[in-house]
Amino acid sequence: MQSTTFRYDTSEDMGKLFDLEAEGYFYSRLQNPTNDTVAAKICALEAGSAAMLTSSGQAANFMALFNIAGAGDHIVASSSIYGGTFNLIGTTMKRMGVDVTFLSPDSTYEEIRAAIRPNTKAVFGETIANPALTVLDIETWAKAAHDGGVPLVIDNTFATPVLCRPIEHGADIVTHSTTKYMDGHGASIGGAIIDSGNFDWTQNDRFPGLTTPDESYHGVVYTEKFGQGGAYITKATSQLMRDLGCVQSPQNAFYINLGLESLHLRMKRHSETALAVAQFLDSHPKVEAVQYAGLPGDKYHALAEKYLPDGCCGVVSFEIKGGRAAAERVMKALKTAAIETHVADARSCCLHPASATHRQMTDEQLTECGISPSMIRFSCGLEDAQDLIDDLAQALEQA
Ligand SMILES: *Cc1c(COP(=O)(O)O)cnc(C)c1O
Numbered sequence: 001m002q003s004t005t006f007r008y009d010t011s012e013d014m015g016k017l018f019d020l021e022a023e024g025y026f027y028s029r030l031q032n033p034t035n036d037t038v039a040a041k042i043c044a045l046e047a048g049s050a051a052m053l054t055s056s057g058q059a060a061n062f063m064a065l066f067n068i069a070g071a072g073d074h075i076v077a078s079s080s081i082y083g084g085t086f087n088l089i090g091t092t093m094k095r096m097g098v099d100v101t102f103l104s105p106d107s108t109y110e111e112i113r114a115a116i117r118p119n120t121k122a123v124f125g126e127t128i129a130n131p132a133l134t135v136l137d138i139e140t141w142a143k144a145a146h147d148g149g150v151p152l153v154i155d156n157t158f159a160t161p162v163l164c165r166p167i168e169h170g171a172d173i174v175t176h177s178t179t180k181y182m183d184g185h186g187a188s189i190g191g192a193i194i195d196s197g198n199f200d201w202t203q204n205d206r207f208p209g210l211t212t213p214d215e216s217y218h219g220v221v222y223t224e225k226f227g228q229g230g231a232y233i234t235k236a237t238s239q240l241m242r243d244l245g246c247v248q249s250p251q252n253a254f255y256i257n258l259g260l261e262s263l264h265l266r267m268k269r270h271s272e273t274a275l276a277v278a279q280f281l282d283s284h285p286k287v288e289a290v291q292y293a294g295l296p297g298d299k300y301h302a303l304a305e306k307y308l309p310d311g312c313c314g315v316v317s318f319e320i321k322g323g324r325a326a327a328e329r330v331m332k333a334l335k336t337a338a339i340e341t342h343v344a345d346a347r348s349c350c351l352h353p354a355s356a357t358h359r360q361m362t363d364e365q366l367t368e369c370g371i372s373p374s375m376i377r378f379s380c381g382l383e384d385a386q387d388l389i390d391d392l393a394q395a396l397e398q399a
Contacts, residue, residue: 001033001250020220020238030241034250038257042182042192045161045260046174049197049229052237053190053253057157057177059246060191061085061124062093064153064175067236068207069121071097076115078125078141080105080134082177083357085155089124105134109144116148121206122173123150127166127307128158130343131353131377133291133317135300135307142170149206151199157181158313158344162267169307172199173232180344181313184259184266188252193236197229210235266346266382271311273385277378278316280389286326286399288319288374314380315343324354324363324373326399331355333395336388337378348381348388 006025008014016022025031035053043051054060069075077089079102089100101115105125112123123145125136138154145152151172156164160181166174176182178190201210201223210231213219217238222231241247271294278292293304294312304312320326331339337348341357351357354366354373363373380388 112144270314
């Protein structure tokens, strides 16, 4: 609803809302009927208990973690995550006093368990990581987090609930950049947070923000008043959203809703096309290596069979023989895929990190952070698979 404001019959009615005694809307910085409708859809898709929209995926991950971790606390995170989230946790949240330990996504139960300290408040990872395309063993990460007394937060942006529902594998909180496949048409930036309602915040004394009175909200105790299924999202809305204001525009929520209506069809198509493209690249003499968990030879294929039985999304990455210069020639020759930082969209797009997002790095520095100088990230859109393959074939001739 395109409105900042809502009106009441009496001051008493409004007072009940402010006391969190009655349900309703008071100001679009906290909640809006359109946003709540779209959040409820995403909540149902992820099989959660409560959900909210945020202004971006960055805001979703920040609020999901900051809702339970503050100064003096600690987070354990997979190192194979989106660069923006890596900076958020490793630099900006560190400045706020939240410490972090980054672990390999391939860590064992024992390694994850050992990283959890008495002040750890959450464990974090991505189902299919952007851009490395690693697949997380969610059940192992969830068990280690739970045995350490903390929730597992999973960014499910690339998989979407069509391909994987992390809550069914033990994740407690799920986040999204809805900017990617959920929107799917490059129309609007947005994020979402979904609570499973499965984590018992009262099991230890690590989460006083949820289990003791919130003095900024008339001393409400979120777990007592809203129960296990509602406490986390109610606190994030009535406290963090109230104070930080990173709310999603209702107009953007409307666009995301349009995207959600075709999400199940698009994810199937993106995944089928990407598998065909990955197979083509894998057998091409000018291609050095292909990363796509749908390929039987991929390091993450076994995990993909378990967690992503219906497809591995539309994003493929590959390395070209001949290094940085060869990759630049291929990028120049591609006709169907636009050169963009964006991924996960109806239109194919591609990125050569070494000459774009990571261009200040030397070949040695790139290799150190796991990016080959000749690596291209190719996000398969909804075009005909054969058209994309024909285009790649002619572009590879230039390599
Ligand atoms: C893009 C992205 C984000 C950040 O989302 P924005 O909507 O751009 O703020 C977070 N996580 C993943 C996995 C992403 O791909």
